[in-house]
Structure formats: C-alpha cells, structure tokens
Amino acid sequence: xxxxxDTSSEMPGGRFAARHRFQTRYIYIGLLIAFLxxxxxxxxxxxxxxxxxTGSPSSPESVVSLDGYRAVFxxxxxxxxxxxxxxxxxxSVFSLLIAAFLAWIVARTDTPMRGLLEVLITLPxxxxxxxxxxxxxxxxxxxxxxxNMLWRSLTGSSEPLIDVYSTGGVIWHMMQxxxxxxxxxxxxxxxxxxxxxxxxxxxxxxxxxxxLRGITLxxxxxxxxxxxxxxxxxxxxxxxxxxxxxTPAGVRVVATEIYNAINQDFxxxxxxxxxxxxxxxxxxxxLLLAQRAIIGGRNYQxxxxxxYRPGVMALGRWRWATFAFCLLxxxxxxxxxxxxxxxxxxxKYIGFYDTKFLTLEHYRNVFENRAMWDSVLNTxxxxxxxxxxxxxxxxxVAYISIRTRWHGRRLxxxxxxxxxxxxxxxxxxxxxxAFAYLPxxxxxxxxxxxxxxxxxxxxxxxxxxxxxxxxxQLSVDLEECSRVHGASFLQTMSRILIALAWPSFAIGWLLxxxxxxxxxxxxxxxxxxxxxxxxxxxxxxxxxxxxxEVCVLSMFMILLVVAFRGIQIFVTARRxxxxx
Amino acid sequence: xxxxxxxxxxxxxxxxxxxxxxNLNIESGRFVTLxxxxxxxxxxxxxxxxxxxxxxxxxxxxxxxxxxxxxxxLFVPPEGRNLGMVFQxxxxxxxxxxxxxxxxxxxxxxxxxxxxxxxxxxALEIVEMGHLANRPAPDLSxxxxxxVAIARALVFEPRVLLxxxxxxxxxxxLRLQMGDEFRVLQQRLGITTVYVTHDQSEAMAxxxxxxxxNSGRILQNSAPREMYLQPKSRDVATxxxxxxxxxxxxxxxxxxxxxxxxxxxxxxxxxxxxxxxFDPGEGGTVTVMLRPENFEILVxxxxxxxxxxxxxxxxxxxxxQTQTVVVDTGAMELNIEAGPLVExxxxxxxxxxxxxxxxxxxxxx
Numbered sequence: 001x002x003x004x005x006d007t008s009s010e011m012p013g014g015r016f017a018a019r020h021r022f023q024t025r026y027i028y029i030g031l032l033i034a035f036l037x038x039x040x041x042x043x044x045x046x047x048x049x050x051x052x053x054t055g056s057p058s059s060p061e062s063v064v065s066l067d068g069y070r071a072v073f074x075x076x077x078x079x080x081x082x083x084x085x086x087x088x089x090x091x092s093v094f095s096l097l098i099a100a101f102l103a104w105i106v107a108r109t110d111t112p113m114r115g116l117l118e119v120l121i122t123l124p125x126x127x128x129x130x131x132x133x134x135x136x137x138x139x140x141x142x143x144x145x146x147x148n149m150l151w152r153s154l155t156g157s158s159e160p161l162i163d164v165y166s167t168g169g170v171i172w173h174m175m176q177x178x179x180x181x182x183x184x185x186x187x188x189x190x191x192x193x194x195x196x197x198x199x200x201x202x203x204x205x206x207x208x209x210x211x212l213r214g215i216t217l218x219x220x221x222x223x224x225x226x227x228x229x230x231x232x233x234x235x236x237x238x239x240x241x242x243x244x245x246x247t248p249a250g251v252r253v254v255a256t257e258i259y260n261a262i263n264q265d266f267x268x269x270x271x272x273x274x275x276x277x278x279x280x281x282x283x284x285x286x287l288l289l290a291q292r293a294i295i296g297g298r299n300y301q302x303x304x305x306x307x308y309r310p311g312v313m314a315l316g317r318w319r320w321a322t323f324a325f326c327l328l329x330x331x332x333x334x335x336x337x338x339x340x341x342x343x344x345x346x347x348k349y350i351g352f353y354d355t356k357f358l359t360l361e362h363y364r365n366v367f368e369n370r371a372m373w374d375s376v377l378n379t380x381x382x383x384x385x386x387x388x389x390x391x392x393x394x395x396x397v398a399y400i401s402i403r404t405r406w407h408g409r410r411l412x413x414x415x416x417x418x419x420x421x422x423x424x425x426x427x428x429x430x431x432x433x434a435f436a437y438l439p440x441x442x443x444x445x446x447x448x449x450x451x452x453x454x455x456x457x458x459x460x461x462x463x464x465x466x467x468x469x470x471x472x473q474l475s476v477d478l479e480e481c482s483r484v485h486g487a488s489f490l491q492t493m494s495r496i497l498i499a500l501a502w503p504s505f506a507i508g509w510l511l512x513x514x515x516x517x518x519x520x521x522x523x524x525x526x527x528x529x530x531x532x533x534x535x536x537x538x539x540x541x542x543x544x545x546x547x548x549e550v551c552v553l554s555m556f557m558i559l560l561v562v563a564f565r566g567i568q569i570f571v572t573a574r575r576x577x578x579x580x
Numbered sequence: 581x582x583x584x585x586x587x588x589x590x591x592x593x594x595x596x597x598x599x600x601x602x603n604l605n606i607e608s609g610r611f612v613t614l615x616x617x618x619x620x621x622x623x624x625x626x627x628x629x630x631x632x633x634x635x636x637x638x639x640x641x642x643x644x645x646x647x648x649x650x651x652x653x654l655f656v657p658p659e660g661r662n663l664g665m666v667f668q669x670x671x672x673x674x675x676x677x678x679x680x681x682x683x684x685x686x687x688x689x690x691x692x693x694x695x696x697x698x699x700x701x702x703a704l705e706i707v708e709m710g711h712l713a714n715r716p717a718p719d720l721s722x723x724x725x726x727x728v729a730i731a732r733a734l735v736f737e738p739r740v741l742l743x744x745x746x747x748x749x750x751x752x753x754l755r756l757q758m759g760d761e762f763r764v765l766q767q768r769l770g771i772t773t774v775y776v777t778h779d780q781s782e783a784m785a786x787x788x789x790x791x792x793x794n795s796g797r798i799l800q801n802s803a804p805r806e807m808y809l810q811p812k813s814r815d816v817a818t819x820x821x822x823x824x825x826x827x828x829x830x831x832x833x834x835x836x837x838x839x840x841x842x843x844x845x846x847x848x849x850x851x852x853x854x855x856x857x858f859d860p861g862e863g864g865t866v867t868v869m870l871r872p873e874n875f876e877i878l879v880x881x882x883x884x885x886x887x888x889x890x891x892x893x894x895x896x897x898x899x900x901q902t903q904t905v906v907v908d909t910g911a912m913e914l915n916i917e918a919g920p921l922v923e924x925x926x927x928x929x930x931x932x933x934x935x936x937x938x939x940x941x942x943x944x945x
Contacts, residue, residue, distance in 0.1 A: 194669055194671065196667040196668070196669050196671035197671045197673060199630075199632050199658070199665075199667065199671065200665065200667055200671035200673075200729075200732075201673075201684070202631075202632070202657070202658040202659050203630060203632075203658055203659075203663060203664065203665040203733075203742075204659075204684050204685035204688055204732065204736070205659045205662070205685055205688045205689055205736070206659055206684075206688045207657075207659055208657075210688065214684075215673060218675050219673070219674070219675060221675070
C-alpha cells in the first residue's frame with residue numbers, strides 16, 4: 001500500500017524529469033545527426049564538388065567543368081570500368097559455385113568433422129588481404145615463385161604453371177575472400193530451411209537428388225542472388241587484389257586507378273579520381289536496385305518454428321572426397337600463404353631456402369624498428385577507439401531506427417548506411433578533401449583523427465547492422481516492463497537492453513576491429529608521416545623491397561587475427577546458448 | 581487403401597528411447613489418431629511410418645509390402661512408400677504456385693501433362709481450392725495452405741495418409757471447421773489415415789480409434805467413447821480432464837453378459853455399484869473413477885443404480901456453460917460439474933449421485 005502512495009506523491013517531479021530528459025535527448029540526437037553528416041554527407045559532397053571542378057574549393061583558378069566525366073567515358077578509360085565489372089562478375093560466379101558447394105557439404109552432408117571444417121573455411125575471411133596478397137606475390141611469381149619452381153622441376157617444363165600477375169591472379173585473390181563471405185550466408189540459410197519442405201518432396205515420391213534440385217536449391221535462389229550482388233559490389237571495391245596483381249600486369253580497375261591518379265601521378269588528378277568514384281558508386285547503386293527489383297517479392301520465409309534439424313545426406317565413401325575438398329580450400333587460402341610468410345620470416349632472403357640462410361635477423365630488425373612499433377601502436381589505438389566509438393554510435397542509430405517512430409530516423413539510418421556504398425578508396429578521397437578544406441583552425445588532416453573518423457565511417461554500417469539485428473530480436477515488452485516497474489529510460493537502456501544485447505555488441509566490436517586492422521585503401525590516402533598504421537607500414541616496406549621484414553610483421557598480425565577470432569567464436573557460442 | 585501393421589517398433593536417439601516396442605494394427609480405411617503429450621513418441625512413430633526416421637528395431641508393413649525391417653536391414657526410403665503426408669507447417673513450397681505444388685507428386689511420377697491437369701483440378705476441387713490454382717503459394721492464408729497440403733497429399737492416391745498436427749497452426753474457430761471438413765472427406769474417400777495430435781478433443785471428434793501414448797509406449801488403443809468412459813488405467817483417465825478417484829473396498833463382483841463386472845463397493849462415507857473390466861476379488865480395493873460432469877444432484881430420497889453421497893457444498897465457481905461445485909462428504913471432497921441452472925450456495929446440504937455407467941474401476945498401473 002505504502003509503495004503506491006510513494007509513487008503518486010512523486011508523480012509531478014517524475015513528470016517534470018521526463019520532460020527535461022525528453023529535451024536533452026533531442027540535443028543528443030541533433031549532435032548525432034551532425035556527426036553522421038560530417039563523416040558521410042560532407043565527404044560525399046566534396047566528392048561531387050570535386051568531380052565538377054577543375055581544382056580545389058580554395059584555388060582561384062578552379063572552374064566548373066565536365067572534364068572529369070569526359071575522361072572517365074573516353075575510349076581508353078571505359079576499359080577501366082569494363083575490367084572492374086568483368087573481374088567482379090567472374091569472381092562472383094566462381095565464388096558462388098564453390099561457396100554453395102562448400103555450404104551444402106557443411107550443412108547438409110555427413111562429411112566428417114563439419115564443425116571444424118566450418119571454422120577452417122571461414123578463417124581466410126579474417127586474414128587481412130594485404131597479407132595474402134604479399135604471400136601470393138611470392139608464391140605465384142612466374143619466375144621465382146615456389147609453386148612454379150616445383151612445377152618446373154616436376155614436369156621439366158620451362159613454362160610456369162601460374163602467373164599471379166594477371167587478371168586471373170586478381171580474380172583468384174578476390175575469391176579467397178568472396179568464398180568464405182558467401183559461405184557464411186549460405187551455410188546459415190541451408191541450415192535454417194524448414195526441413196518439412198524437403199520431407200514433403202520425399203513423401204511426394206521425389207528422390208534425394210531430385211529434392212535437392214527441385215526444392216532445396218530453388219528455395220536458395222533469393223539468398224544466392226543477394227550474396228552474389230554483395231560479392232559483386234565488394235569485387236568492385238577491392239583494392240589490394242588489383243593493386244598487387246593487376247597494376248604490375250597492366251590490368252586497370254577503378255580502385256587502383258583512383259589511387260594512381262592521386263598518389264602516383266606527378267600532379268594528382270583529383271577531378272578524374274572523384275568523377276570515376278561517383279560513376280562507380282552510381283553503378284553499385286544500380287546493381288543494388290536491380291537486385292531489389294528482381295528478387296524483391298521472392299524472399300521466401302522458409303524458417304520454421306519446429307526444432308527439427310534439416311536432414312543430413314549420407315554420402316557413404318564420397319564423404320571423404322567432400323572432406324578433402326573442404327580441406328583443399330583451407331590449404332590454398334590459408335596454409336599456403338601463411339606458410340609462405342612464416343617461412344619467409346626466418347630466411348635471410350626469400351627464395352633461397354637453404355638451412356644456412358636461416359636467421360632471426362628480421363625479427364630483431366623489426367623489434368628494434370621504432371617506426372614499426374609506432375604503426376602497431378597506432379593500429380591498436382585506432383582499432384580500440386574506432387571499434388568502441390562505432391559500436392556506441394551504431395547502437396544509438398540502431399535503437400532510433402528500430403524502436404522509435406520519429407521522422408528523422410530514416411535520415412539517420414540512411415547516413416549510417418551510406419559508407420556501405422562507398423569503396424574504401426573513394427571514402428579516402430572524400431575525406432582527404434573534406435579534411436584538407438575544413439574551414440577554421442580545426443586541423444584533422446595529418447593527424448590520427450583523420451584515420452579514426454574514416455574508420456568510424458567505414459565500420460558504421462557493420463555496427464548498425466549488428467545492433468539492429470540484436471534489437472529486433474528483443475521484444476519491446478522487455479523494455480516496457482522495465483519502465484513500468486520504475487526504471488528510467490537510461491536505466492532501462494543499460495540494465496535491460498545493453499545487458500541483453502552485449503554479445504552482439506562484442507561481436508560487432510570485434511568485426512570493426514578486424515576491419516580497422518586490415519584497412520588499407522582509405523588509410524593509404526589519409527595517413528601522414530609519423531601516423532602510419534600497420535597495413536600502410538607494411539605496404540611501404542614491401543615497396544622498398546623488404547619482403548622478409550613484412551613477413552615478420554605478418555606473423556604478428558596473424559597471431560592477433562587468430563586470438564580475436566578465437567574470442568569471437570567463444571562469444572558467439574555464448575550468445576547462441578543465451579538465446580536458446 | 582491399405583492396412584498398416586507395426587511390430588515391436590523402437591527408435592533410440594542416443595540413449596533416449598523415443599518409441600519403445602510399439603505394436604499396432606491399423607485396419608484399411610480406418611482413421612487412427614496417435615494422441616499424447618509432447619515427447620511421447622507419437623510424431624516419431626508417424627515419421628517412422630513415413631520413412632523420414634529410420635526405426636532402430638521392429639518391422640512396418642503397409643498393405644502387403646514390408647517397408648522397414650530393422651532385423652533384416654530392410655528400409656524403403658520415403659519416396660518408395662507411396663504415402664501422402666500433411667506436415668504441421670504444411671510445407672507448401674513458396675517458389676511454386678498452388679497448381680505446381682499439387683502437381684509435383686504427379687510430375688515426379690511422370691504422369692502425362694493432360695492427366696496431371698485433370699487430377700490436380702479434381703484434387704483442388706475436393707478441398708474447394710479450384711479457383712486459386714494459379715496463386716503463388718506465399719499468398720495463401722493458413723487455412724488455404726492446409727487445404728493445398730491435403731490436396732497435394734491426396735492427388736496421387738496414396739495408400740495411407742499421414743497427418744502431423746495439421747490443425748495446430750490454425751485459430752480455434754478454423755480448427756473446428758477444418759477438422760469437421762477433413763473427417764467428412766476422409767470418410768468419403770475411405771482412405772486409411774494416421775493422424776498425430778496432442779489435442780484430446782480433436783482426437784475424440786475425428787477418429788475411429790484413438791491410440792494414447794506416453795513415454796514411447798501405448799497406454800490404450802480403443803474407440804473414443806471407450807477411452808473416455810472406460811479407461812484401462814488411472815493414467816489414461818487423467819489424460820482426459822480431471823476425474824475424481826475414490827478408493828473403495830469390493831464386497832461382491834457379478835459378471836455381466838458384456839464381459840465385464842458389476843462390483844458392489846463400499847467405503848469413504850458411501851456404498852453402491854460400479855463397473856469394472858476385471859474382478860479384483862472380494863475384500864480387495866479398487867480405485868473408482870467418476871468424471872465431474874457425470875454426477876447428478878438428487879432430490880432427497882431419490883435412489884440411483886450407481887453410487888450416492890451426502891455432503892455439504894464447500895465452494896461454487898460459476899463458469900457459464902457449467903459451474904464447478906466442490907462437495908465435502910466428510911471422508912473426501914468431490915469435484916462436480918453442474919449445469920448453469922442449478923442454484924447452489926456454500927453450506928447447502930446436498931445429495932449427489934452417479935449412474936452405474938459413470939462409475940468405472942481403473943487399475944492403478
């Protein structure tokens with residue numbers, strides 16, 4: 001009884017407090033919008049401005065012109081667009097075939113050790129592409145690569161088996177990332193499919209194979225179309241693969257062309273770089289719209305509530321063949337490149353693998369190199385700070401767009417997703433201009449802040465996605481119940497929402513950290529001397545021909561990847577237990 | 581149409597025995613329901629019939645073919661058994677239209693196109709879905725999906741029709757309507773049907789025979805009326821509602837021409853007669869089951885063939901269709917369902933009785 005009286009006597013104060021909070025909340029939202037606009041709309045605006053002007057905003061000779069676009073659509077440069085689309089398309093097709101097969105093996109057959117295979121198949125996704133790119137440059141070199149040396153000594157042929165510096169090399173390197181990426185999606189939907197859809201087909205008299213063709217794979221078409229589009233877009237964005245394997249062979253694509261226009265040309269050609277950036281973003285947008293239009297209404301709800309696991313196909317003796325296929329992928333995408341880096345780090349010169357050249361000299365060099373330690377420290381600061389800030393902002397954006405009916409939520413959501421359509425190198429150009437011409441005494445360009453803001457923008461879609469999924473799964477009742485029982489908005493956020501969503505927060509955080517650690521394309525434009533990050537430092541070392549020391553640094557990076565991936569798998573397992 | 585014979589059927593999931601040496605004989609054309617709480621093995625039994633789960637022991641014969649015999653290592657896969665099945669989720673393929681869904685079993689069997697059109701149209705007509713043949717499957721409501729699932733299961737004239745809780749995803753009103761329609765359809769086609777449900781009233785309303793299961797075993801297999809009024813054991817009696825159980829001493833057992841016995845019983849503040857399937861012997865005790873709705877409130881001096889008690893009304897709960905009355909007889913409490921017209925107040929002295937056919941002795945096991 002007394003409790004009721006207490007509450008009612010405090011009602012006026014409570015109401016006042018609520019109104020007060022309401023107003024401060026709008027101030028926070030205003031700040032959030034301003035910040036998001038600063039890291040997304042502002043750089044995008046600068047890109048658009050740059051593409052239509054011959055010079056920078058501060059330059060007096062700058063005039064409006066269409067020269068940039070004219071250059072993009074000139075006969076010689078159309079080839080760049082065509083190459084970009086061709087490479088992205090070819091790698092997506094092959095990756096989809098292999099990823100679907102791998103996902104089917106892991107989710108739907110009695111292949112031995114499927115749990116382990118799943119971890120192994122997804123592992124390459126988490127290794128920074130710059131590492132595998134360097135490793136494959138060593139492995140697949142037509143003259144000195146160990147694969148070709150082995151081939152020549154086995155067959156006596158004078159021709160190399162593979163030449164990684166080619167369109168094929170670019171595609172192969174991209175596939176090592178596209179396959180695990182697609183696999184992650186496909187294996188889930190293979191697993192979550194309502195098993196009775198297939199059982200019904202069996203009951204109607206269809207054999208296993210007929211059911212696989214007629215029901216299972218056809219039900220997967222929308223998911224496959226989605227991952228294909230995503231993979232295609234990632235292929236258009238990819239920077240490391242064409243930088244390492246395309247540029248030396250004269251294969252020009254958009255990402256490397258932007259890089260070269262700004263960093264390698266004698267006078268940076270900003271107008272061409274921004275114009276081609278705008279064009280490629282337009283193409284990506286068209287692709288997304290086309291995908292929506294084609295599979296829009298065909299998003300089959302095939303998930304059932306019943307706890308049955310989809311049937312597993314007994315392969316008999318063939319299950320060892322499927323097992324070997326999965327292992328082969330792991331061998332090619334992880335063991336070979338990591339092994340090359342590992343071995344390379346212990347020999348005086350890469351390519352001369354004689355025990356008398358074994359040395360720890362490179363390790364000593366690296367550990368005594370101040371610049372390298374600075375880059376490691378910078379990457380750690382940016383990784384920790386970037387991941388934390390992104391996830392906090394991402395949680396706010398996700399909450400606003402999922403839980404409120406406020407009109408501005410669409411704008412917030414749109415801005416948070418915008419970087420998803422901006423390749424890292426494009427984002428880098430946008431930020432370069434945005435920071436360079438920032439009015440007033442604020443200096444961001446040339447400091448770590450430039451990289452931090454860029455990383456937040458790059459990771460934002462990831463963070464928002466992780467938290468949205470978590471919030472959607474949490475019933476509103478949980479929050480309302482907390483409010484009814486006397487908790488304030490902030491108490492509810494911290495004690496109910498964050499307490500329940502923290503595993504998603506943790507996983508999102510780790511993914512952001514991975515992204516920061518591997519990021520090269522924006523970093524290479526935004527770093528300044530003294531503010532290098534690991535990936536940039538490695539690229540510089542590589543370009544100076546110090547491959548052995550790069551191998552040492554790679555080993556360090558791979559240790560980090562394995563440690564973080566371990567934590568991530570652990571947290572995910574915990575979360576699965578929590579939701580079951 | 582075919583009969584189904586299940587002999588010593590078992591299924592282990594690891595160390596858990598889901599179905600334990602089940603024996604069941606289903607005559608051709610019967611509607612048999614497997615009833616029981618969740619986890620009792622009913623769905624596993626149905627899925628073993630279908631061939632979706634492999635039995636670890638025992639034999640299944642459908643018609644004159646053995647479809648599974650664990651001891652001989654014989655196992656016919658589901659597609660070889662020629663059975664129709666309706667799933668709980670209906671399993672309507674979302675990438676096909678209604679027509680394509682129903683035509684699927686026929687096109688698998690390489691039936692000529694013209695015949696397919698004819699048969700699908702006929703099957704859809706049976707479930708009154710003919711006008712929606714060209715609808716994409718995801719646009720259907722729950723009830724419509726169920727009709728399509730039934731049409732698909734019937735279109736190829738299977739030997740037996742299997743249904744796995746097909747009504748459980750529908751709302752209460754539609755559940756009653758679809759259940760009735762389905763029973764009419766089954767009787768018209770005369771197809772052997774095995775139906776799984778956990779809903780006792782659904783099982784009663786639809787089936788020729790109800791097979792009540794628990795912990796992988798059959799508790800009782802009989803017609804609904806017998807199952808309800810003359811349960812073999814206390815467990816069966818408790819599965820349907822909350823009956824009164826009274827411990828009584830047997831004074832005399834008289835065989836009846838029906839094959840059972842009339843028992844003269846006494847104790848717990850009353851005496852009278854009840855029916856029993858067995859003779860517990862003079863001086864033995866029996867548990868007599870009395871369902872709350874089978875009591876009658878007697879006028880003073882009125883006699884009954886069965887049993888009668890004097891008591892005081894302890895509580896009355898009015899529920900609309902019925903009212904629940906708790907009567908204290910001194911030795912025990914009786915739960916009674918009375919009609920809504922009877923006016924009773926706490927503290928009233930009343931005289932309640934039950935007819936001979938309402939008092940049934942159950943085994944405790």
